[in-house]
Amino acid sequence: MTLANYESWNLLDRLQHQMNHSGLSSKALADNDNDYSNVVTSRWSPAVDIKEEEDRFLITADLPGVDPKDIEITMDNGVLTIKGERQSEAREEKEGYKRVERVSGSFYRRFSLPDTADAERIEAKGKDGVLEVILPKHEKMQPRKIQVNG
Numbered sequence: 001m002t003l004a005n006y007e008s009w010n011l012l013d014r015l016q017h018q019m020n021h022s023g024l025s026s027k028a029l030a031d032n033d034n035d036y037s038n039v040v041t042s043r044w045s046p047a048v049d050i051k052e053e054e055d056r057f058l059i060t061a062d063l064p065g066v067d068p069k070d071i072e073i074t075m076d077n078g079v080l081t082i083k084g085e086r087q088s089e090a091r092e093e094k095e096g097y098k099r100v101e102r103v104s105g106s107f108y109r110r111f112s113l114p115d116t117a118d119a120e121r122i123e124a125k126g127k128d129g130v131l132e133v134i135l136p137k138h139e140k141m142q143p144r145k146i147q148v149n150g
């Protein structure tokens with residue numbers, strides 16, 4: 001029996017990729033909002049959550065098997081870039097593998113950030129295969145409640 005790389009989501013990933021490059025993202029189809037701030041370019045793409053809080057934005061990325069030292073994060077002209085590589089393990093059929101679904105290789109994610117993000121105070125930490133990028137908001141840009149006197 002020959003060891004085969006099996007990617008069950010490969011067809012859906014290709015369809016999503018084609019939709020993104022044609023201007024039809026699933027988000028755009030869902031609510032007619034053309035959000036092109038998230039660009040995905042690589043063989044695999046880590047799952048990412050973006051959360052806006054009162055005083056910061058929080059980006060959480062699942063990067064199992066990627067050493068935090070091997071992740072490069074840059075900020076340039078309002079675009080945050082996260083890139084790195086998950087090394088593949090040498091697998092031989094004699095070791096008992098019948099299916100290989102875990103993808104390896106490089107990844108590259110880019111995010112356009114709003115003007116309220118403070119690029120000078122960005123922090124990142126990685127633990128247990130999860131990367132957290134903390135983007136504080138500018139102090140002066142934070143919303144404040146204004147009392148209405150009557």
